[in-house]
Amino acid sequence: MLVSTDERVPIARLLTFLEQGERMAHDCAKAQSALVTDSGARGFLCSQARQEAAHAMVFQGAIAWLAPKNLGGSPFLPAMEEYQALLQDALIRKDLVETFLAEQVVLEGLGEAVLTRLEQGLMKRAAPFGRLRRVLLQQEEAHHRFGCRQLERAITRGKADVSSLQRRARPYLALTDAIILTLSDLLDTIHEDASAWAADVRTFLPKWLVTDELPGISGQTSVMRIESKPIAES
Numbered sequence: 413m414l415v416s417t418d419e420r421v422p423i424a425r426l427l428t429f430l431e432q433g434e435r436m437a438h439d440c441a442k443a444q445s446a447l448v449t450d451s452g453a454r455g456f457l458c459s460q461a462r463q464e465a466a467h468a469m470v471f472q473g474a475i476a477w478l479a480p481k482n483l484g485g486s487p488f489l490p491a492m493e494e495y496q497a498l499l500q501d502a503l504i505r506k507d508l509v510e511t512f513l514a515e516q517v518v519l520e521g522l523g524e525a526v527l528t529r530l531e532q533g534l535m536k537r538a539a540p541f542g543r544l545r546r547v548l549l550q551q552e553e554a555h556h557r558f559g560c561r562q563l564e565r566a567i568t569r570g571k572a573d574v575s576s577l578q579r580r581a582r583p584y585l586a587l588t589d590a591i592i593l594t595l596s597d598l599l600d601t602i603h604e605d606a607s608a609w610a611a612d613v614r615t616f617l618p619k620w621l622v623t624d625e626l627p628g629i630s631g632q633t634s635v636m637r638i639e640s641k642p643i644a645e646s
């Protein structure tokens with residue numbers, strides 16, 4: 413994938429959406445850090461917010477390298493706007509469990525799925541910031557694992573249950589599908605199958621969230637799955 417110079421602009425456009433996602437993740441982690449009562453979780457979320465801001469800068473650099481000329485503004489992505497509105501509503505309600513579900517688990521799952529696919533192409537192009545991108549992916553995995561642990565902890569403490577989390581995940585998952593579908597023309601341009609990308613998002617989610625499999629009591633189910641996922645080399 414991603415070998416023609418004609419693909420530089422579509423890839424740069426895809427990265428602009430990732431950059432927007434980073435900003436959403438930054439704002440969410442910052443707001444979550446003000447809501448949590450546990451000092452360890454607060455420290456993690458403050459660190460995540462700093463990392464998400466840095467990630468946005470990495471994408472800005474990659475976009476400038478891929479498409480030095482002005483991209484002419486990013487197209488409006490209604491599904492992403494709607495996702496942000498749902499997440500913002502959960503933050504206003506101080507529903508931390510839903511925010512962990514929507515941001516660290518589902519949105520970071522989408523980000524990881526897209527990044528993992530894009531990474532191969534960026535490596536082939538000898539894109540700059542290779543080490544930064546590798547660090548970025550490792551940090552995203554840590555954010556995702558943190559979110560999974562928060563949900564599993566909420567379940568074991570009786571603050572949430574699997575079926576309600578599955579139900580609450582549905583609108584967010586429908587919107588990640590809609591985001592990918594909206595990008596299908598761009599994905600076509602770089603010879604990628606939008607439906608495969610949408611399916612990828614599910615593979616980055618804890619199995620218990622999308623199947624009837626029970627979560628591991630110690631939270632090991634999703635942690636082990638994520639940790640066994642290979643990290644792209646560059």
Ligand SMILES: [Fe+2]
Nearest residue numbers: 434437464467
């Ligand atoms: Fe990020």
Ligand SMILES: [Fe+2]
Nearest residue numbers: 437520552555
């Ligand atoms: Fe993240």
